Amino acid sequence: MENKLERILPDDLMKKYDYKPFETTEIGHPIIQRTAPKVRVSDGDGKVTNDLAKIVKDNVKDGMTISFHHHFRNGDFIFNTVMEEIMKQGIKNLTLAPSSLTGAMNDVAIKAIKNGTVTNITTSGMRGELGDVVSHGALETPVIFRSHGGRARAIENGDIKIDVAFLGVPNADRCGNANGMYGEEAFGSLGYALMDAAYADKVVLLTDNLVDYPNAPASIKQTQVDYVVEVDKVGDPDKIGSGATRFTKDPKNLKIANMVSDVITNSSYFKDGFSFQTGSGGAALAVTRYLRNAMIDQNIKASFGLGGITKPMVDLLEEGLIGKLMDVQDFDKAAANSMKENKNQQEIDASWYADPDNKGAMVDQLDVSILSALEIDTNFNVNVLTGSDGVIRGAVGGHQDAAMAKMTIICAPLTRGRIPSIVKSVDTAVTPGSSIDVLVTDYGVAVNPNRKDLQEQLSDIPGINLYTIDELAEKAQKIVGQEEPLNYTDKTVGLVEYRDGSIIDSIKEVKD
Amino acid sequence: MEIKKTAIAGTLESSDIQVTVSKGNDGIKIDLTSDVKERFGKNIVKTIEEIVNKFGIENINIKAVDQGALDCVIKARTITAIQRSLGTSEEPDWEVL
Secondary structure, three states: OEOOOOOEOOHHHHHHOOOOEOOOOOOOOOOOOOOOOOOOOOOOOOOEEOOHHHHHHHHOOOOOEEEOOOOOHHHEOHHHHHHHHHHHOOOOOEEEOOOOOOHHHHHHHHHHHHOOOEEEEEEOEEOHHHHHHHHOOOOOOOEEEOOHHHHHHHHHHOOOOOOEEEEEEOOEOOOOOEOOOOOOOOOOOOOOHHHHHHHOOEEEEEEOOEOOOOOOOOOEOHHHOOEEEEOOOOEOHHHHOOOOOOOOOOHHHHHHHHHHHHHHHOOOOOOOOEEEEEOOOHHHHHHHHHHHHHHHHOOOOEEEEEEEEOHHHHHHHHOOOEEEEEEEEEOOHHHHHHHHHOOOEEEOOHHHHHOOOOOOOHHHHOOEEEEEOOEEEOOOOEEOOEOOOOOEOEEOOOHHHHOOOOEEEEEOOOEEOOEEOEEOOOOOOOEOHHHOOEEEOOOOEEEOOOOHHHHHHHOOOOOOOEEOHHHHHHHHHHHHOOOOOOOEEEEEEEEEEOOOOOEEEEEEEEOO | OOOOOOEEEOOOOOOOEEEEEEEOOOOEEEEEEEOOHHHHHHHHHHHHHHHHHHHOOOOEEEEEEEOOOOHHHHHHHHHHHHHHHHOOOOOOOOOOO
16 A cells, blocks of 8 residues: 555555554644553562562563663663573563664674564664664564654553563662663663653663662652662763764765754744754754854844753753753763753653654644754655665654654755765655755755745845755756666565654565 | 786775776676665766776776765776776877776
């Protein structure tokens, strides 16, 4: 069957999983029934142990769904420690439901797939070797890709039913009160893990830093936690995040960032009290620096900055140019550290951040979002998941969610080496074009034709060269030449959910 | 035209292509390594072959390590490698250029 974006979806799997094809970005006002976890009653004593093997043996059974968070990013030790123990005990057919999978988890995840320990995966994304083996058909069932908001929705309504959540924390007390702010491996916000803590039947904290009871401020609460497992080391602090996110020196990226700033400051959204979110790509990050100057010049302050927080945003907060930072995760140490220093940096969970099925997520209040893309097509559909060789090498992340902003700007160079970023049809549609408003490239700007208002606001502005997106796609193709189509088999290796749970696209096994 | 000695042009920098030509005895042999082989492999080989044909070379071994170079770069590096091999860099074959 085909969905509204004319993406062909596999009939058998759509039926088997009872999925609906993507139709619209409008969520409406449906009544949603949420699920609740089972609770094994405790007075809080006796939760501490250093016997991970026993915890695994008592709680993880064949066929269960287990989860992890990715706040330790490439410095994560928890996933590997727990998965090795699970494999040692010969447990099979698990569904892996982490908030995302980072490079540090790749080798162990591949091993677990190959020996049948893991047979299903749902995640925000995957990269490197893991993306490669999955794209080459290592799993029998397709990986379900969900945005951060989509995962929160799926956990709340029971589409993801987590049996056991293994959550690494840089501190915890003996009853399970924990936060992400203190300790050697502090990473700041626990935003994604808070969903697992609230909805998993069993919550296992793992920490190398047992602190006095009661631990405060607590993000994960003792009311949610079954066990506190002491381990040698939860992660490598040097790999959790760089000291401060490095500013790009790439002149292409700087040019794009400057132009994005021009687009924002010349739009009707640039007024006192506006709000914004930036992605983690090179150009998207640099925008904050240009925006800062315009805010000072025109005496405009932002009410809030949202999403993944970086040092440039913290600088704006400390300068009084942003009122609040609403923080679901921290991309660098400066941002992580700022969470405990600045009372105006509020930790938010993934549901509060981006869940479509609640009583108001922050992305719906967002004025401007600045996001990256691997590819964008002439219908403004964006791919952030599969690379130019068709292999999975990215993550949905908050892309679909942040695109709910009143003005969503995609920044991408026209070409990366010989690979065009602006194409006739994206390899994998992740974020629908109807939620994208402006594309900024190093060659010029294209406005979504359904945004006549923005078209008008941005015309005749020095420094902003407006093109149609078809013109930009033609320009790109003229430079790189005609690409050959990718070769795929009929096997589906991934299904991409839109944030509402409908299917926006499928990913096929690559044929080499 | 005969390739006599091995010659090289280009670097391994991003958006460049390193072309090494050497004596061959079995037609035009091109060994291509490229990150964009799936999308542009045939294109790159065709571009290199066209240059070789313009020189009228019948036997040649070419090793090309591509880092996403555009057509104009591929042509330039191939021409330079062949001229260096033929020792004609100082008196280029203008018809080919």
